[in-house]
Amino acid sequence: MSQYEKAEIQCQDGYTLHAHFYSHQTTHAKSLPVLICPATGITKQFYHAYATWLAEQGHDVLVFDFRGIGDSLAGPLKKSKASIVQWGQLDIPAAIDTLLAKTTAQKVILLGHSAGGQLLGIVPNYEKVAKVVAVSGSTGHVKGLKGKTKLLAPVMFRGIFPLSRYTLGYGPTQAIGMGENLPKDVAKQWAQFCSKPGYVINAMGKTVFEDYHAEIDCPITVLWSSDDEIATEANVKDLLRLYPNATTEMIELKPKSYNHKAIGHMLMFKKSHQNLWPVIEQQLTV
Numbered sequence: 001m002s003q004y005e006k007a008e009i010q011c012q013d014g015y016t017l018h019a020h021f022y023s024h025q026t027t028h029a030k031s032l033p034v035l036i037c038p039a040t041g042i043t044k045q046f047y048h049a050y051a052t053w054l055a056e057q058g059h060d061v062l063v064f065d066f067r068g069i070g071d072s073l074a075g076p077l078k079k080s081k082a083s084i085v086q087w088g089q090l091d092i093p094a095a096i097d098t099l100l101a102k103t104t105a106q107k108v109i110l111l112g113h114s115a116g117g118q119l120l121g122i123v124p125n126y127e128k129v130a131k132v133v134a135v136s137g138s139t140g141h142v143k144g145l146k147g148k149t150k151l152l153a154p155v156m157f158r159g160i161f162p163l164s165r166y167t168l169g170y171g172p173t174q175a176i177g178m179g180e181n182l183p184k185d186v187a188k189q190w191a192q193f194c195s196k197p198g199y200v201i202n203a204m205g206k207t208v209f210e211d212y213h214a215e216i217d218c219p220i221t222v223l224w225s226s227d228d229e230i231a232t233e234a235n236v237k238d239l240l241r242l243y244p245n246a247t248t249e250m251i252e253l254k255p256k257s258y259n260h261k262a263i264g265h266m267l268m269f270k271k272s273h274q275n276l277w278p279v280i281e282q283q284l285t286v
Contacts, residue, residue: 004051007102009064011094013086018071019064019095020044021102022055030058031285032130033103035095037116038063039136039266040084040190041179043070047113050269053277059284062099066091068183078169080183084190085207088119088200096128109284112137114231114265115190117222118199121213121242132220133283136228136265138235139199139242149229152176157191197238213242221249221283225263253279 009017024030034054036047044063051061065072067090068082092110099108107130110120117134120126138144142153161171164187171187173179182190189207193199204211220243224231233252240248255263258275267273268280 004048007062007064007098009091009094009098011067011090013090015067015074015090016072017064017067017091017094018044019062019098020048020051021099022051022059022061022063024058024060025056026058028058029060029103032107032109033060033062033099033105034284035092035099035108035110036061036063037092037095037110037112037119038066038069039114039116039179040186041069041173041182042113043180045070047269049271049274050277050280053274054281054284057281059281060099060103060105062095062102064091064095068186069180073183077181077183080170081185082183083185083207084115084119084193084200085122085203087115087186088122089124089208089210092119092123093125096123096125100128109133109286111135111280111284113269114138114140118239120216120220121211122200122203122208123212124210126212126216126218129218130286131218131284133280134220134222134239135268135280136224136231137222137239138224138231139197139238140194140230141197141199141235141238142194144232144234144238145229146232147229153194157195161187161191198242199239201242214244216243217245217247219247219249219286221251223251223253223268223280223283225265225268226252226254227262228265230265251279251283
C-alpha cells in the first residue's frame with residue numbers, strides 16, 4: 001500500500017485546504033498527474049483506496065477536502081461561509097497549482113466525482129487542465145432525476161435546507177446519508193443550481209461573473225451508471241452541452257455487465273467495485 005503525504009493548499013483568498021498527495025509507486029510516473037475533486041459533502045478519505053491504487057499504477061495523485069468539508073472546515077460548521085462557487089473559483093484552481101508545483105508537470109487531469117467534475121467552467125486557470133474525467137458527472141437537474149432521489153430532492157431543496165439554514169445554521173445531509181453536513185451556502189447553492197438546467201450556469205450574473213465554459217476545449221469524458229438516480233442520461237447531456245467547444249464523450253456503465261447489483265452515484269470508488277477502477281483509469285490519458 002502506498003503512503004500518502006499530507007499537504008496544505010493555499011487559496012488566493014488565504015483559506016487553507018487540507019489534502020493528501022499520493023506519489024507514483026512505479027519507476028516512472030505515468031501520463032499527467034491526477035487531481036481528484038470530491039463530490040458534494042464527501043471527504044478525501046472516501047477516495048483513499050482508489051488514490052492508493054492509482055499510485056500503484058504509476059500516477060501522481062492529489063485529493064483534497066473542499067472548504068467547509070472534512071479537514072478543510074475551519075471553526076464551527078454553522079459559521080462557515082463556504083460556497084460551491086468558491087469551490088470552483090478558489091479551491092480547484094489552488095489545488096491545480098499545488099499539484100503542478102509538486103510534480104513539475106505542465107497540466108493535470110481532473111478526475112471529478114459528481115460536483116467535483118461540474119465546475120471547470122468557472123475555474124480561472126482552466127487552461128492547466130488537459131482533460132476532465134467526470135465520474136457521475138451531471139447537472140443534477142431535479143426534473144432529470146430518477147427513483148427515490150426524484151422524490152427526496154424537492155423535499156431537501158425546498159423544505160429541509162431553507163428551514164435548517166435558520167434553525168441549525170447548516171444543511172443536515174449526514175442524517176439522510178448524503179455525506180458530511182454542508183455549510184449553509186453550499187446547501188443553498190446546491191438547491192439553486194439543481195432547480196434549473198445548467199447547474200452553475202444559474203449563478204451567472206449573480207455570484208459568478210466570469211464564465212469560461214465556451215473557452216474550454218480540453219476533452220471531457222463522463223462515466224455514469226445506468227442505475228444512477230442523479231447523473232441520469234438527461235442530466236449528463238445537460239452538463240456536456242455547457243461546453244460547446246470541448247470534445248465530449250459519455251460512457252454508460254451497466255451494473256450487470258460488471259457483476260454488480262448496483263453502481264449508482266457513489267460506488268465506483270469503493271473497494272467492492274474495484275473491477276471498475278481500470279475502466280476509470282483507462283480514461284486518465286490525453
